[in-house]
Amino acid sequence: MESQRNNPLHGKTLEAILNELVxxxxxxxxxxxxxINSFQFEPSVKSSLKFxxxxxxxxKKVEDLYIRMIETK
Structure with missing residues (x-):
């Protein structure tokens, strides 16, 4: 559990990450x-999650974007 202490993704679902980014x-x-097309053409959380x-x-790109976002907040 110690290794997860500084992991900003720990305990976050992909859906929660995506909603925060949106x-x-x-x-x-x-x-x-x-x-990616699911962000550019008729975007929705459901279709993006599926992809x-x-x-x-x-x-990985979405997770990296999320980490950059929380570092700038």
Whole structure:
């Protein structure tokens, strides 16, 4: 458990991360920051989650964006 103390993703669901990012950046800016179709064309949390759960590289980009977001807050 000690190794998770400084992990900002610990205890966060992908859905919670995505919702926080959408609230902070909005879909348009997220589509520019992370170039995936589910953020750019008819974006929704449901379709984005479906894509991110089966696409590790995209999920990593979203998690990295989340970490950058909380570091700048």
């Amino acid at each position: 609230d902070y950046y909005g879909w348009e800016q997220m589509g520019q920051l992370v170039n 991110l759960r089966k696409t590790p590289w995209a999920r």
